[in-house]
Amino acid sequence: MAIGRPSPSSSQTPDPGAARRPSRARGIPEATVARLPLYLRALTALSERSVPTVSSEELAAAAGVNSAKLRKDFSYLGSYGTRGVGYDVEYLVYQISRELGLTQDWPVVIVGIGNLGHALANYGGFASRGFRVAALLDADPNVVGSTAAGLPVRHMDELEEIVASQHVSIGVITTPPGAAQQVCDRLVEAGVTSILNFAPTVLTVPDGVDVRKVDLSIELQILAFHEQRKAGDEPAAGDSVLDRAPGPVRAAAAKLRRAAGGKAEQAKTAPAAKGGPDDDLSAVMPA
Amino acid sequence: MAIGRPSPSSSQTPDPGAARRPSRARGIPEATVARLPLYLRALTALSERSVPTVSSEELAAAAGVNSAKLRKDFSYLGSYGTRGVGYDVEYLVYQISRELGLTQDWPVVIVGIGNLGHALANYGGFASRGFRVAALLDADPNVVGSTAAGLPVRHMDELEEIVASQHVSIGVITTPPGAAQQVCDRLVEAGVTSILNFAPTVLTVPDGVDVRKVDLSIELQILAFHEQRKAGDEPAAGDSVLDRAPGPVRAAAAKLRRAAGGKAEQAKTAPAAKGGPDDDLSAVMPA
DNA sequence: CCATCTTTGTGCACACGTTCACAAACGCAT
């Protein structure tokens, strides 16, 4: 898998059903992989309470999933349960850890030590499970030299050396959006092949590089959508009948919108919330 | 939609295909909703550059998705494009904003002002798009009274009053995992019906309340899985042949694992990484 | 050794999501 830039694909957190890397190669569906960490967390909690075995029903409840789904997920890893008894907690912890690659050490670099980068550096979930912060990097000379979570913030120029010498393959981007693609390119060039992107930017990477994104703003907007639905959902705010009207009506409306042109005119074609339902219609079809 | 606690369901960030609230009620698939913010961001960028229209191909490239998928997504909102021309940028910005409910004001409370809560309070993506931090809350008296992002940190006990008076319907949880469920319950009790959870905990909420989770640790583990695959993926680390072996062999192995019992014995049944591939096998089937 | 009870593992049907491919629609030039 060459690191060159043959066919840059910009897939963030690959959608289910999308053209995916054959993670299916040895058979584990992507949806299952995404749930394994959840199971692992629940199992670890059970393990700490010295619970020896657990049924799929109990574990599923703890992880917030359907028990049949959980059993099917485990079946992809092999048959680690005992009928009539359940699953051996310790053994399952080990098997899932191994499958996820957590039995090895994963050095990680964090690029962009602002508020968020600082918070992540201190995040407890980092140190655990084989993840280790190899270095904190930033381009701002005012930040370089300070320390966060006991680690010194080093300059971006040291990136290549750090990645190479410490065999870093995972990078976390917490820069402002404008710098994200540039930082991403540099990470990839240095040899990083997995990137967790917190910047609100669509990253383009070569094949063979995985990108997952975490985006607060998007999550909030999705919540807002559902929230609006719950609250009665004003159906006919802007346009209404025009939307699905077949025939030349739609075309005329679209033409008008385009003719309105620059953003100064937005208020005209997009009445703020409570405009009459047929403001546009009257413009299209004068009585 | 009663706020009582009829049937607590613990669904985080509902899986595709799962028993979902009929967001489909007026027809917009969940997968589409999740992409609308992405389109909106790309469209906003175009708008700032005063681009009047955009084709599905261009916009899809900017958002990192398939153009047919984008067109189908937009078709759920209505027919806002013009064949042979493309989509009117301004108009689309408005329509998507409206569909997502971003034309109204969304006050948000953040509970748990540690490193992460602090970072989120300062996050730029918050202020924009109609989201407004109504209050920062914490239970720790040492934190209460300090300020973050120009806002005072107030005590948890003020939660109910704040939610009621400011009509807050969205809450963000950035507490340690142990406190998350408790805080969640209190948010729901106060009237919050959408929760964004950053704590690594499975939250249980009544019907009618939406929960989305953001989990750094899970994202890293998923990346590690794929990373391990790329790096050759040692297939036979722990067990191997036993996994899918039919017949009584599997049962015997499982029995042994359970017999091994407490976690003290873990090293025996779960050899650390590079143990011989058939450590267990030899125990099950002595030569 | 047998009967019974519990729980796994999975075949099957269905819902959802993605992608292809193409006709219909539209702008524009002639």
Next chain:
DNA sequence: ATGCGTTTGTGAACGTGTGCACAAAGATGG
């Protein structure tokens, strides 16, 4: 007006994910 090139909107096929329901497997007690 007519024809041409472009782009949308969507029907249809396919792949993925989910959940039901049940047979098979094992444990346990007599």
